[in-house]
Amino acid sequence: MEWINEWFFYGLAFIVxxxxxxxxxxxxxxxxxxxxxxxLEKGAASIFDDKEPIGQPTDFFPGKTPKRHH
Known part of the structure; x- marks a missing residue:
């Protein structure tokens, strides 16, 4: 009976x-x-806007101030 469980597992794993x-x-x-x-470059840049321009990180860890790039 143990071989039935083993084959059932292998069959299910194969189907998945x-x-x-x-x-x-x-x-x-x-x-x-x-x-x-x-x-791909257009799609990658589509998430940026005026509030977060490309190359300007605006998010930071709590308790730390973001670095300003001028």
Whole structure:
């Protein structure tokens, strides 16, 4: 009976591994077909604005003052 539990575990692990691999391949296909991988620099810079310009850190640890870059 112990071998049944072992094979069940291996079968379940294989199914999970195939599902994770398949979803990763599909996500890469989707991103490629929707143009998400064309201009990576534009996408990386899209999170910055006038309040937090590129290259100017504005967040800091509590109790420490942020360094000002002029």
């Amino acid at each position: 591994a195939v599902a994770i691999t398949g979803s990763a391949v599909y996500a890469l296909y989707w991103a490629s077909s929707k143009g998400q991988l064309r201009d």
